Amino acid sequence: MSAKGQKFILNQRWFEHLSPREFHAHFRHFDHLFRVFLGRHKDFGLKLDIHGMAGAPIKVKVGDPEPTIHLVAIKNSGKWTRFYIPPSRLSAVPDDARVSTMGQNVNIADSGYVFVHPLLRFEVVTDPYIAEQALSPKNIQAARTCQDAPPFEPGAIRTPSQIFSTKLEYLVTTERVHGKGARLPQYFLYEHMFGNEHEYPFNGLFYVGITRRSWKKRWSEHRAAIERGSRLKFHQAFRERRDGGRLSHIHHYVLAVLDDLDTLCQAEQSIVAGHWHDTRLLNMIPGGHEGLRYLRQRNIVGDETPLAPEDRERTLENWMQNRPIAKALNERWLDPDWAAAVVCAPANRFSIEDVCAIRELAATGLPLSEIASRIGCDNLTRVRRVISGQTYQRVQLR
Structure with missing residues (x-):
């Protein structure tokens, strides 16, 4: 180099x-x-x-x-x-x-x-x-x-920090990538992450997508959807963080740029599937070709309807806006009890009772080690994050 x-x-x-x-x-x-x-x-x-x-x-x-x-x-x-x-x-x-x-x-x-x-x-x-x-x-x-x-x-x-990441190979000049006659790739696989200081720079909420256009153009469309009140999980979560004063950074990560859209679809499908049970994932449907199959199986789009990657979210947004069942499901996330149950559902997460107990014991001034011992957890960092409000924010004291 x-x-x-x-x-x-x-x-x-x-x-x-x-x-x-x-x-x-x-x-x-x-x-x-x-x-x-x-x-x-x-x-x-x-x-x-x-x-x-x-x-x-x-x-x-x-x-x-x-x-x-x-x-x-x-x-x-x-x-x-x-x-x-x-x-x-x-x-x-x-x-x-x-x-x-x-x-x-x-x-x-x-x-x-x-x-x-x-x-x-x-x-x-x-x-x-x-x-x-x-x-x-x-x-x-x-x-x-x-x-x-x-x-x-x-x-x-007032203004979150802007972070941009990508592979070193894309930006350091080499003959292999940037040589004579090299074209700028057409398709993007990207990830938007955002959160507060304790989630900096990549442990916050995140959304994965692909586009046939510039990811920056796609991001401006996401921002427009956020402002118009879109009910998609990604857009709603961003509004909640921004309006609640819990947004210190926005991190854009370009994972891959290629001229092969099918390869990017496969990569997006793998990424979303790998994080499907991560409570921070904001994608509402599977990635790649599985996402289109998901929409067709639920009659959200017809079997023969061609749909570009960047059109899937707009199609889903319009469908949710006009379907009482979809609205009801979306509104359930506004119910603290229901949201808490979902957040605490995975086997490796604290239960609702654990979270409430940690907070109540912390309020009494009990040492961190004693609190962890009482709930049977040997990871002090996990307990400390609950006490500080860094995790399990949707779980409220009963």
Whole structure:
């Protein structure tokens, strides 16, 4: 990944094709930061060179640096501050965290490692409150010592941070991907993640989709549906987070770009199926060709009706809007008792009684270890997240 003789390491044409418009003005600065990172982390850069340039995943063991380079631009008091965040080390993952390879859940506890593609992650922060918090000496010191920073004040954030991630191979200039005559791919497999600070950057609610157009165009259509009151789970959940002051970041992840739509359909189908029982998944129907089959089996569309990938959600939205049964099912999510029952249904989740007991015991001032002991849980992190409100937010005290 030598920068010798190159004006830029990153490919500007692909960067502007894939990333949100707000990121384009930072291209030169991000490219410079990438060079600085490679100069300071030569061994890490060599590993990225061998695997990332070839589009191959890297085997990462617990304790190893994750192959993700995170470049940040923060606007504070009218001035931009830019820096890179050193790769964090892969750690044992709490039960309620989401780790995936192309969307498939990965159990690191069983194997001690995971195969992941090297990623480039870019972040643009313009919210004054987030900028002030991120650049405060207290929070910088907390980050350096791997300590938790003080929580954000509820409702203080007006503009969520924008995050964009994709595979390193798409953006680092190579003959294989960007050589003479190379065309920009037509089809996108993408993931939208969003959440509050404790879900940063990829453990929040998420939606997976494919489109034959730019994913950015598709995102603008999702935003329009959110504003017009769409009842789709994705759009409704986004409104609830935004209106409730629980939205600190929006993370757009382009998983793949290809000219082969059928391959992307198969990938989307696999990803959604792999996360189908994850309570954070916001897709309401299976992915890929299974999604179209699902709509046809329920007579939502006719057997011979052609339907583009980006038209499935609009079709489902219109159907739900005009069907009393669909409305009733959607409205059940507004019932706290019913929502709590669904959230606590999987076998590896706390029961409603467990969640209520944890909160009641915490209110008495009982130590965390004692609370965990009383409910028979040996994972203190899970209990702490319930107490802090980071998880099981739909479960209310009886």
